[in-house]
Amino acid sequence: xxxxxxxxxxxxxxxxxxxxxxxxxxxxxxxxxxxxxxxxxxxxxxxxxxxxxxxxxxxxxxxxxxxxxxxxxxxxxxxxxxxxx
Numbered sequence: 001x002x003x004x005x006x007x008x009x010x011x012x013x014x015x016x017x018x019x020x021x022x023x024x025x026x027x028x029x030x031x032x033x034x035x036x037x038x039x040x041x042x043x044x045x046x047x048x049x050x051x052x053x054x055x056x057x058x059x060x061x062x063x064x065x066x067x068x069x070x071x072x073x074x075x076x077x078x079x080x081x082x083x084x085x
Contacts (some may be wrong), residue, residue: 015028016028016036019042020036025045060074
């Protein structure tokens with residue numbers, strides 16, 4: 001029985017398992033794929049390619065009702081995300 005199509009999953013470990021099983025290529029977080037790459041179970045096929053950047057949005061209540069820790073949390077998230085880009 002021939003099967004074709006795309007596999008999509010919100011859990012990258014499932015995509016990793018599928019790629020290791022020979023089901024095709026997968027876009028995976030480098031840290032998650034590193035062990036399989038090191039062992040030879042996976043091979044890097046597009047070394048110069050990077051995915052399109054994603055936007056991140058946060059929704060929270062009006063500033064009038066913010067817990068005092070929320071601005072600190074938001075500042076930290078902004079700093080951490082800025083280091084990634």
